[in-house]
Amino acid sequence: MSEDLKRTTLYHTHTQLGAKLIEFGGWEMPVQYSNIIEEHLTVRSKMGMFDLSHMGEIEISGKGALKLLQRLITNDAAGKLVDGRVLYSPMCNLAGGIIDDLLVYRLAEDRYMLVVNASNIRQDFEWICANNNENAEVEDHSNRTVLIALQGQSSVQTLQMLSDIDVTTIKYYWFQEGHIQGIPVIISRTGYTGEVGFELYTGSCYGATLWDSLYKSVIAEEGLPVGLGARDTLRLEAGLPLHGNDIDQTTTPFESRLNWAVSLKKGDFIGREALIEQKKQGIVNRLIGFRMLDRSIARSHYPIYQDGECISEVTSGGLSPTLGVSIGLAYLPSGKGKVGSKIEIQIRQKLHPAEVVPIPFYRSQELTA
């Protein structure tokens, strides 16, 4: 493994648990502890815990914080955020392309935490600073923050036993500050698995202690630690795009079905004009979901055909452990990507049949309850 890879605070915990490590976005991270399919199904049936400390946390604060935020993101922080609320949003370039997708936590009226993708931390930070005409404070807290996710049906009761606040009443996309076994933690009812669950932020110095106390309870409740392998299959089943695969600087939120996270009415923001123009011209390509009609497996960049013509390529694809078939995401030109449309995926030299299906591929009954 290359020596300049970054490691999270919990690196030694993972090696002690026998995790298999891989390179991901410049980080050396666990891809699996036991078995990807087993980890995946355990999150769906019980719960799993994940080290996501490679993700970035950028804090924007001060008088100009909200104004800067409104200019940076497509969603409406001023209109939708109150203390304790979490907001999902793309952050776009001038052309409306997605620089990153992130979560915004309103810690106070003039203090916001942005949680960004690991491989984009530096670029996001520079972008935010370059556009900071509001004199807001911008700080990168990534290296001093540990993020552990607890996801799955059993996570609510498990966390409730360990926490000094009532976590059962935290609603989806809300957070509270509390303590888990005495450790100060931001307890956020969010996730990237399509299950009920929490994302827990704490200082790096508490990381190993927090992991260990959660781990004991998770194992006692027949849960498992889960690596990035199952994190990817879980998010794909839930139809959640991955930045760098399904969305990037060349795709807009309108193309990637993130219209709900764009507020054209909130006032000016970076990329707004381009997005208005794209809407006027009509959206040509849209992100769709498909499933293979045989047992073959579609993966990123495999070409997609319809009526003998190459029309696109796969952005994410793989086996869905819950459904037992291979699923994927791709951009298709409008008219070619309606639910039920037949397409073919070129896998090595052969074309394999697939069908456009609704996203998400899998939906938990309890997620938004």
Place this chain on the structure above:
Amino acid sequence: MGDELNYPEDLRYNESHEWARCEDHTVTVGISDHAQAELQNVVYVELPEVGVNTKQKEEFGVIESVKAAYELYAPVSGEIIEINQELEHAPELVNEDPYNQGWMVKIRMDDPSELSNLLSAEDYHANINSEEMSE
């Protein structure tokens, strides 16, 4: 880790982790216990058509785990005379029983002297251990 795994003495191995069982001029091919353990859940196996000719050390098929696709390399040259059709519906047989029910193809060998290019169980095992050391 490799020590709990099994490498039958009567087989010959490719460094690329395929095994070969030779009976007269027919060679049955699969992947080793080590390879299936590394791949974990085998979810798809793509095999050639019967009648196709393959060359020693050349790709004859593809095996896929949840994470990725890996090429399969022929241990000997010859004609594919049978493929394991069970694997189309039960690719997990490769994990469950790599040396028997998880077999992949049978090749009618062109040149038995090619067998001497393959590793013994002992040499294959030593080779895996040195690969792990160098990681």
